[in-house]
Amino acid sequence: MSDRIIKGLAYDGRVSIIAMESTEICEEARKVHSLSPVCTAAFGRLLTVTALIGCQMKSDDNKLTIQIKGNGPIGTMLTVANPIPVVKGYVINPAVDLPLNEFGKLDVSSAVGNEGFIHVIKDIGLKDPYVGISPIVSGEIADDFANYFLDSEQTNSAVALGVLVDKDGVRKAGGYIINPMPDVREEDLTALEKAIFEAGSVSKMLENNLDIEELARKVTGDKKLKIVERNDSAKYECDCNKGRMEKALVALGKEELQKMIEEDGGLEMSCHFCNKKYQFSKEELLKLI
Ligand SMILES: [Zn+2]
Structure with a gap:
C-alpha cells in the first residue's frame, strides 16, 4: 500500500506547497518496529517530513538521511528516503510510553526531548554530501524542521505534521511544507497565515476525510491552487538483502x-x-x- 504526495502552486505561483497523506507509511513503521503510540506519533512525523523533503531530490540515486538526536527517552531516530519516495528508518527505544500532555495529546516533545540536534544529509551525487545541522527547538518535529529550513536553507517555510494514533494503530497521518517564493507579496503572506490558522491541524483535517488536494487548498487559502504533480508511490519499504x-x-x-x-x-x-x-x-x- 502506498501514500499520495502532491505538489501545488498557490497565488499564481508565488507560493509553493508540497503535501502528503502518510497513513500507510506510518502504520507500516508502527508494525515493523512495534512502536508505542507516542513513538508512532514522533517517528511518523519524522518519516512524513523525510518523505516530503526526499521526493524533492532530482535523481534516482540521490539519498536523504535525517537523524534527530534529542535528550528525551526515545533516543536517536534515523530515517532514510530516496526521491520516489521510499522511506525507512529506526528508533532506538520504540517502546517508550509517556502520559498524555496537558492538552490530552501524545507527548511527542517529551519523548524526543527539547534539546539536541537535527542532522540532514543529502547525497545528491556530488563528491561530498550536503550536511545541514540545526538545534531542536521544541521536539514536536514540525517546529524543529521549520527552524531547520530557516537556519540551514534560509527559507521561511510553514511545516505541519500530524499522526493520529489509537489502540488499533494509525488512523490518519500526513503533513505539508509551504514555501513562499521570492516574488511573494505581503497580502499573500497575510492570507496564507490566516488560512493556516483557520485550517487547524493536519490530522484533524484528514480525520474529517479531506483528501490531500482539498487539504492543500484549505491551508493555502487558494481555491484555485494549481496541482503541478501527483505521486502515488510513497511507501515504507526496506531494500536490505x-x-x-x-x-x-x-x-x-x-x-x-x-x-x-x-x-x-x-x-x-x-x-x-x-x-x-x-x-x-x-x-x-x-x-x-
Ligand atoms: Zn531491512
Whole structure:
C-alpha cells in the first residue's frame, strides 16, 4: 500500500506547497518496529517530513538521511528516503510510553526531548554530501524542521505534521511544507497565515476525510491552487538483502569475523530498518574472511 504526495502552486505561483497523506507509511513503521503510540506519533512525523523533503531530490540515486538526536527517552531516530519516495528508518527505544500532555495529546516533545540536534544529509551525487545541522527547538518535529529550513536553507517555510494514533494503530497521518517564493507579496503572506490558522491541524483535517488536494487548498487559502504533480508511490519499504549484510560484516574486519567463528560458530544479524533476520553459517563467515 502506498501514500499520495502532491505538489501545488498557490497565488499564481508565488507560493509553493508540497503535501502528503502518510497513513500507510506510518502504520507500516508502527508494525515493523512495534512502536508505542507516542513513538508512532514522533517517528511518523519524522518519516512524513523525510518523505516530503526526499521526493524533492532530482535523481534516482540521490539519498536523504535525517537523524534527530534529542535528550528525551526515545533516543536517536534515523530515517532514510530516496526521491520516489521510499522511506525507512529506526528508533532506538520504540517502546517508550509517556502520559498524555496537558492538552490530552501524545507527548511527542517529551519523548524526543527539547534539546539536541537535527542532522540532514543529502547525497545528491556530488563528491561530498550536503550536511545541514540545526538545534531542536521544541521536539514536536514540525517546529524543529521549520527552524531547520530557516537556519540551514534560509527559507521561511510553514511545516505541519500530524499522526493520529489509537489502540488499533494509525488512523490518519500526513503533513505539508509551504514555501513562499521570492516574488511573494505581503497580502499573500497575510492570507496564507490566516488560512493556516483557520485550517487547524493536519490530522484533524484528514480525520474529517479531506483528501490531500482539498487539504492543500484549505491551508493555502487558494481555491484555485494549481496541482503541478501527483505521486502515488510513497511507501515504507526496506531494500536490505544478504549481500548488503555481507558487506557490513566484511567491514568489521578479519579479526572480528574470526572471533565470531571461534566464539559462536555462526551468526544471526537483523536489519535495523525492517528487523528481517539473516543467518550466517560458520562456512559462510569463513568465505567472507
Ligand atoms: Zn531491512
